[in-house]
Amino acid sequence: MGAISEKLERQERLSGVGCQRKRKEDLRFIQGKGTYIDDIKLPGMLHADLVRSPYAHARIKSINVEKALALPGVHAVLTAKDLKPLNLHWMPTLAGDVQAVLADEKVCFQHQEVAMVIADDRYIAADAVDLVQVEYEELPPLVDPRKAMDPDAPVIRPDLEGKTQGAHGKRVHPNHIFTWEVGDKTGTDQVFASAEVTVREQITYQRVHASPLETCGCVASFEKASGDLKIWLTSQAPHVVRTVVSMLSGIDESKVHVVSPDVGGGFGVKVGVYPGYVVAIVASIVLGRPVKWIEDRIEHLATTAFGRDYHMTGELAADRNGRIRALRVHVLADHGAFDACADPSKWPAGFFHTCTGSYDIPKAYVRVDGVYTNKAPGGVSYRCSFRITEASYLIERMIDVLAQKLGIDKAEIRFRNFIQPEQFPYRSALGCEYDSGNYPAALKKVLEAVDYPALRREQAKKRARGELMGIGISTFTEMVGAGPTKTCDILGVGMFDSCEIRIHPTGSAIARFGTKDQGQSHRTTYAQILASEIGIPSDHIVIEEGDTDTAPYGLGTYGSRSTPTAGAAAARAGRKIRDKARKIAAHLLEVSEDDLEWDVDRFVVKGVPEQFKTMKDIAWAAYNNVPEGMEPGLEAVEYYDPPNFTFPFGAYICVVDIDRFTGEVKVRRFYALDDCGTRINPMIIEGQVHGGLTEAFAVAMGQELAYDKHGNILGASFMDFFLPTAVETPKWETDYTVTPSPHHPIGAKGVGESPHVGGVSAFSNAVIDAFAHLGVTHINMPYTAWKVWKTIHQLGLDK
Ligand code: PCD
Numbered sequence: 001m002g003a004i005s006e007k008l009e010r011q012e013r014l015s016g017v018g019c020q021r022k023r024k025e026d027l028r029f030i031q032g033k034g035t036y037i038d039d040i041k042l043p044g045m046l047h048a049d050l051v052r053s054p055y056a057h058a059r060i061k062s063i064n065v066e067k068a069l070a071l072p073g074v075h076a077v078l079t080a081k082d083l084k085p086l087n088l089h090w091m092p093t094l095a096g097d098v099q100a101v102l103a104d105e106k107v108c109f110q111h112q113e114v115a116m117v118i119a120d121d122r123y124i125a126a127d128a129v130d131l132v133q134v135e136y137e138e139l140p141p142l143v144d145p146r147k148a149m150d151p152d153a154p155v156i157r158p159d160l161e162g163k164t165q166g167a168h169g170k171r172v173h174p175n176h177i178f179t180w181e182v183g184d185k186t187g188t189d190q191v192f193a194s195a196e197v198t199v200r201e202q203i204t205y206q207r208v209h210a211s212p213l214e215t216c217g218c219v220a221s222f223e224k225a226s227g228d229l230k231i232w233l234t235s236q237a238p239h240v241v242r243t244v245v246s247m248l249s250g251i252d253e254s255k256v257h258v259v260s261p262d263v264g265g266g267f268g269v270k271v272g273v274y275p276g277y278v279v280a281i282v283a284s285i286v287l288g289r290p291v292k293w294i295e296d297r298i299e300h301l302a303t304t305a306f307g308r309d310y311h312m313t314g315e316l317a318a319d320r321n322g323r324i325r326a327l328r329v330h331v332l333a334d335h336g337a338f339d340a341c342a343d344p345s346k347w348p349a350g351f352f353h354t355c356t357g358s359y360d361i362p363k364a365y366v367r368v369d370g371v372y373t374n375k376a377p378g379g380v381s382y383r384c385s386f387r388i389t390e391a392s393y394l395i396e397r398m399i400d401v402l403a404q405k406l407g408i409d410k411a412e413i414r415f416r417n418f419i420q421p422e423q424f425p426y427r428s429a430l431g432c433e434y435d436s437g438n439y440p441a442a443l444k445k446v447l448e449a450v451d452y453p454a455l456r457r458e459q460a461k462k463r464a465r466g467e468l469m470g471i472g473i474s475t476f477t478e479m480v481g482a483g484p485t486k487t488c489d490i491l492g493v494g495m496f497d498s499c500e501i502r503i504h505p506t507g508s509a510i511a512r513f514g515t516k517d518q519g520q521s522h523r524t525t526y527a528q529i530l531a532s533e534i535g536i537p538s539d540h541i542v543i544e545e546g547d548t549d550t551a552p553y554g555l556g557t558y559g560s561r562s563t564p565t566a567g568a569a570a571a572r573a574g575r576k577i578r579d580k581a582r583k584i585a586a587h588l589l590e591v592s593e594d595d596l597e598w599d600v601d602r603f604v605v606k607g608v609p610e611q612f613k614t615m616k617d618i619a620w621a622a623y624n625n626v627p628e629g630m631e632p633g634l635e636a637v638e639y640y641d642p643p644n645f646t647f648p649f650g651a652y653i654c655v656v657d658i659d660r661f662t663g664e665v666k667v668r669r670f671y672a673l674d675d676c677g678t679r680i681n682p683m684i685i686e687g688q689v690h691g692g693l694t695e696a697f698a699v700a701m702g703q704e705l706a707y708d709k710h711g712n713i714l715g716a717s718f719m720d721f722f723l724p725t726a727v728e729t730p731k732w733e734t735d736y737t738v739t740p741s742p743h744h745p746i747g748a749k750g751v752g753e754s755p756h757v758g759g760v761s762a763f764s765n766a767v768i769d770a771f772a773h774l775g776v777t778h779i780n781m782p783y784t785a786w787k788v789w790k791t792i793h794q795l796g797l798d799k
């Protein structure tokens, strides 16, 4: 008894994997001691502001900067003409396209960057922006992606004239970017031709935008004397930025130093490189002084990368009993004026090919056409592993549509189609290899928790009274953790990730990673992984990320990849430490290595419990008493290339009541069960789920970057773009099951994006379910009271 409780006590002292350790980050944050980009202030620093286009599509006839330059305090006004000699007026995008850094003779979207003013302070810079005179000649705008490939559509990108080959194959129209196909077209068509039942639906996932508290920005500082370029950047991927900056500028990569300090939220929008960064860097080089550029909220929403804008046609072929036989999907993807999608290079539509979801669908075919329009560029994964939200939304909507057509219960149809636990590893018809899962168990648990049959009975009664109540189910699967490097790279750099750890003589440690926290709590949870592996309490392990001078190379944090990649690297680096520690312990105890066994925080001689060396003892010895021939010190580096993605999943259920007279949707209940394999910190997982669900609620209920017919953006401030506060946000109930990933060293899967991916369809399915008995099969998001009321009114329910 005594020995067991003593062991438990030691285990507890580690605060390792599974512990509800409080966030290490918060001590600084709640005291206002965070360091975000705007907190960086360097001696002699200048401030930049951008001149932006009021038009969606126009020729630039002239730019006159004289008045702006004459304003006291203005140091420079840069235009494309100034960048041209440096060959920096255009830059490559992550998607293999090019993007104008400052508009070159023509603007292609509203708010496009036209010139940068650099001044003593931001106020002078803003005043000078108003003094820059730009003469435009308006061109007809192309706003509707469905018209992008019309024969007489306005040509958006004359720079691509005659280019019949794009980064992802043939281009068939001046506004065509790529066509991407996956799956068995003929086989799928055959199944459809002879299917007992088919359904088809047009589903648009609207253009949306992440809204981190901190907008994008940077401070660039070029040291003329040494030739060093230092950039502070609110970035999710600092190493990638260093590589890109070096490639673009020709400055030796060792002379480029990127620091990503505290990041005030990322959500995918801080992965890429934006024109503002490039011009700020050029300005610093030209002026020999540090230059700060920070977006305001309108600039952020209107110009830095949007998410989604997928116009999908989904079709399912099935048996009369609801067993799905095939899936066929066409997507028209609106990429805006430049293809600046942030996806792994080989995947122009990200991981949209996960659109068979959690279901065992024998045949599938997907085709995605990307087109240019006069809108801001982007296509980042707003809390989504590269288009998985779109994919999951499509299949979760379609399975409901099929259920309605066949009159099968929406939970039941899922059970009939789930990939079964014994089918894993499961290879989907579109080529994803799912590592593990137990979907029926998850859905069963949720249905029991909310008493699903009782909810359906209540709904039937309400329907009889003319009331609107909806029950939405979402049983989603995600594919997160890009790599492996053989299929995933960014501009040729493989998507591994890294951990480097050093144990100090007194038994504390520092570990550095190639990922970059933006609020996810890596300082807290990485230390927990290491604590469990090396037996040093997590409170004695400092975690660092974000400085390219010190951190090992890594691809950054997005796509819920940190736990699957860098988290795995941490576990494996820890094991390397333990391997060396075992040798040192054997030497100290004068026994053979095989006579030792690991016990929480020490090596013990087998069968002789009183003979042991703790990790603390070993750390000290590593610096003064190692076995003959061994290097002193105790450190390890691991670059981890995962063999596969991890496949977290979940079962969500959402219950809504809709006011028949106002169209207001009230979320009565939201029950979310997530399975992310081994849980490192349950409290942090719960926080991630709360955050992701709130963003899902925002997208489903109100977020939209709409454009009018002239290409004016309509949703570019928080007056119009819905950002839920605590007042609007529903109460979340969370639950879990644990299905460890078989290939991850500690069985963990990513979780950061799951609630967003699964949440959006749960809300959507709930709202539409409220109208299902009236024959409604789909309503596009967002479900504002106005839009829902229109449906009610069309159905004559408000009488
Ligand atoms: N199993 C498990 C898993 C996980 N975890 C935890 O949780 C978290 C998360 O994780 P992950 O999933 O791995 O993820 P990451 O990578 O880290 O992150 C990322 C994500 O994350 C999320 N979340 C968040 N939060 C916050 N606060 N902020 C932010 O910004 C954010 N973002 C978002 C997003 S969007 Mo993308 O980018 O779109 O792609 S992607 C994303 C961390 O802390 C970790 O550790 C645990 O514990 N366990």
Ligand SMILES: [Cu+]
Pocket (backbone or CB within 6 Å): 215, 216, 269, 295, 299, 300, 301, 304, 305
């Ligand atoms: Cu931004």
